[in-house]
Amino acid sequence: MAIERIVSGMRPTGNLHLGHYNGVLKNWVSLQHEAESLFFVADWHALTTHYDDPGIIEKNVWDMVVDWLAAGIDPALATIFIQSKVPEHAELHTLLSMITPLGWLERVPTYKDQQEKLTSKDLSTYGFLGYPLLQSADILIYKATQVPVGEDQVPHIEFTREVARRFNHLYGKEVGYEEKAEDAIKKLGSKKGQLYRELKTVYQEEGDDQALEAAQALIEEQQNLSLGDKERLLGFLEGGGKMILVEPEYKLTPASKMIGLDGQKMSKSYNNTISLREEPKEVEKKIRTMPTDPARIRRNDPGNPDNCPVWKLHDVYSSEKTKDWVKIGCKEAGIGCVECKQPVIESVLKELKPMQERASNYTESPDLVKSVVAEGCEKARKLARDTMREVREVMGIDFS
Structure with a gap:
């Protein structure tokens, strides 16, 4: 029975926002108490789509790690590291590419989806085609048993399981x-x-x-x-050969209800975010100026919470009692939109305050952040080296 081990990564996009926190980080903070956890910055993955703009990657890496730490990822509980600092990921990716049928990569759903969405980029590169296999190497090299993902990423885990199964079938039957x-x-x-x-x-x-x-x-x-x-x-x-690579299970991440300031998905590309280190005054200003139900032109016009982006924030941040107050007050024009927004402002600021206090400790001590990552890279690389020794041995390229 494999050691329970959770592995997850995130592309370095710079400062993170409440969408990242509610969609990923809050779950990571919980998972680090349940099993051995490794969380990595996927800087090589960033290059699959941003190969022509590498200058932003390094700054984004450190900004993102600070936000992880601020959100509550604890280096005493979880291993935090940078993908490219563990070159064994690339070695396993190369070796797995020798046995992975091309058709497997071409049928990964996100391959065509991303090409259609990012039409401004030339994504006819091997790196983009092969990124699901690099993702598999990221997981398999640590013999992860659980990978937290959203529903759209489940096919990637199924692909990873197929790769592990094929590898074990080919190389698990050692002589004798x-x-x-x-x-x-x-x-x-x-x-x-x-x-x-x-x-x-x-x-x-x-x-x-x-x-x-x-x-x-x-x-x-x-x-x-x-x-x-x-x-x-x-x-x-189990009636097979030697189990070299572990077939991971996916662990579905609870769907985030977090929406942006305009009612769309919270995303930097929509310019509708609240970052984890946003100044309190700016947070208040952003929420106060959010659009509301267009039917409420005047204070005494009745409205419908279902047509209001602010209501979706209440759904994340407010108690049932507050939500009842909002529903009645909006529908009967008993409260104005400014009043409706105030509990959300207070709840968001309350959630951000401890994160911002933790973040200030790290922004004032950048060497501390680098030390955390260096230690994490060392731990991760030790595990990766152990796996690669086995992989090289069964593939006949262990010349030590």
């Missing part, structure tokens, strides 16, 4: 595999070896998942087995 697995069973001792065989039979003949979990736990508990023997027994248990 079954003999080595039998030798590993003997190392368990007679009682545990017999238990392993019984659980293996029950799982393979009856598909009993409890038997599978019990056998996996039995293997993981053994201190006298090498990592290679454990992986042989895990693969033998």
Whole structure:
């Protein structure tokens, strides 16, 4: 049974906004308490679409990491690192490209979608075609068991599982595999070896998942087995070969209800955001000037909250009691739009205040941010090196 490990990344887009916080970061903050977590800055992925404007990437990286830390990502709980600082990602991507059918890449849904949306860019590059495979390498190199994604990213995880399955099928059957697995069973001792065989039979003949979990736990508990023997027994248990790359599961991220100041999705490209480090006065000004229900031209005109972007913010930030007050007050013209916006302003400022206090500690000490990332890169690279040693060995290119 693989160690529970969560891996997720984000392209460096600079300062983050409330859409990022409610859509991704709040979830990451929660997940870091549930399992070993690695969060990385996907700077190579940024180059797949911004290869002609690299000057913005470095500043964006550091701004984004500060916002992660401000949002509550804790370096004591999670590993924060930069993708390009762990070159093993690129090595695994290259090796996986040797076995990945071209058709698999061309059928990834976002490939054509992005090409249609970003018509101003020439995306007929190998880097853009191959970015789902680089994404797979980002995940597989850490043997991630869970990857938090939105629904639109589920096909990427299914693709990653296919790549891992193909790799294990091609390279998991080492010479003398079954003999080595039998030798590993003997190392368990007679009682545990017999238990392993019984659980293996029950799982393979009856598909009993409890038997599978019990056998996996039995293997993981053994201190006298090498990592290679454990992986042989895990693969033998499921009737396959040696499990080298772990097939990750997707972990659906709760859909963000956060909308922008104009009622559209919050996005820098729409210029409708509130950044996590926005000055309180600017936050207040932005919300106060938000458009409301166009039917409410005068203070005494009744309105409909469903036609008002501010109502969607109430949906995220207000209590049921406040929402009831807004509904009645709007429909009966009992409150004005300025009054309606005030609870949202207060709630947003309350949410941002601790983040901004944490951010100031890091902006005043940039060396501290770099230290956090350097330590994270070192931890990540150690895990990546361990995986690459196994990958090179089974692919016949381990010349050490």
